Amino acid sequence: MLLLYVLTGLFLLLSLILDRGKTQKAIKIAWKKFINIMPSFIIMLMLVSITLYLFPDKLIVKYLGGENIYKGTFLGSILGSITLMPGFIVFPLSGILLKKGVSYMVLSSFSTTLMMVGIITFPIESEYFGTKLSLARNVLSYFIALIVAAAVGILYGEVIL
Amino acid sequence: MKLKKQKKKINYILFIFYLIFVVLSWTFNYQPGVQIGINFTDFVKSMFKILPFAFILIGLFEVWVKRETVEKYLGHASGCKGYFWAIILSSTTVGGAYVAFPVAYSLYSKGAKLSVVLTYIGSSAITRIPMSIFEASFLGIKFTLIRLFVSIPLVILTSWAIGKRFYLKPAK
Numbered sequence: 031m032l033l034l035y036v037l038t039g040l041f042l043l044l045s046l047i048l049d050r051g052k053t054q055k056a057i058k059i060a061w062k063k064f065i066n067i068m069p070s071f072i073i074m075l076m077l078v079s080i081t082l083y084l085f086p087d088k089l090i091v092k093y094l095g096g097e098n099i100y101k102g103t104f105l106g107s108i109l110g111s112i113t114l115m116p117g118f119i120v121f122p123l124s125g126i127l128l129k130k131g132v133s134y135m136v137l138s139s140f141s142t143t144l145m146m147v148g149i150i151t152f153p154i155e156s157e158y159f160g161t162k163l164s165l166a167r168n169v170l171s172y173f174i175a176l177i178v179a180a181a182v183g184i185l186y187g188e189v190i191l
Numbered sequence: 192m193k194l195k196k197q198k199k200k201i202n203y204i205l206f207i208f209y210l211i212f213v214v215l216s217w218t219f220n221y222q223p224g225v226q227i228g229i230n231f232t233d234f235v236k237s238m239f240k241i242l243p244f245a246f247i248l249i250g251l252f253e254v255w256v257k258r259e260t261v262e263k264y265l266g267h268a269s270g271c272k273g274y275f276w277a278i279i280l281s282s283t284t285v286g287g288a289y290v291a292f293p294v295a296y297s298l299y300s301k302g303a304k305l306s307v308v309l310t311y312i313g314s315s316a317i318t319r320i321p322m323s324i325f326e327a328s329f330l331g332i333k334f335t336l337i338r339l340f341v342s343i344p345l346v347i348l349t350s351w352a353i354g355k356r357f358y359l360k361p362a363k
Binding site for chain 1: 199202203205206227238241242243245246248249251255285296309313317325326328329330333338345352353357359
């Protein structure tokens, strides 16, 4: 995060020194883009706040820690697709789940879909890239996550072929 | 255009209902509503720590980086190297998908190839350096390595496939 601030500050300063007019134009562009996407962002945050309430940590532990690894993997992928969590929550939570006995394969399907498939970010994505393309990307990403989960399961010896 | 305006209107109405719900929950101490409100403000805070800066960087990028440069490294003539640069670029992305989409769109409007842009989006979800470090420290380096080695080729492959099938109208 700090890196982002330093980088932005540095580039902004450099830009100001090199060309004042261009810098002003850059800020204008930034502001316009920011305002344009704001409504979609607000809707996303609304959905996030509701899903996070509906799926608290405890519920996640309960569903992912089951006996059946395939069922867990499937539930993990569904949960990962519909929820959205920042990285600083996902991985500590995964660490906790691991200690509670949730398998690597389930964690992989959960965390990978969480990062790659975004039902909640869909309004934003389709705003930029259109509905069809965003749909295709999300569906394919879901399958990628399942393949990754399978690879993790095999390489950790959790599933035997 | 009209449809878009209508969609925005619906969004605002939804948001107003949501606000009323949260405010009423606060006044009557309705726990689920209060919790949802807290979640919302938490997220707004963490996003506003990132978004303004990300958009300033995007603005600077649009003003300073020449179209030819993007085309050369990420455009149609870039070949396989385009994917390589997209992955390198994505690993340095800060924030989440919500930052990756506008950045990706900027790249596209500057002449990057669609499949390369999609590779950027996909891999920004899985390769971000700070996140990967975080992941490895909680789940082990082996887990992170398997994930990276399996998912990156698949992301490239699917991006290439989507890029072949889909056409996105050129950005202004």
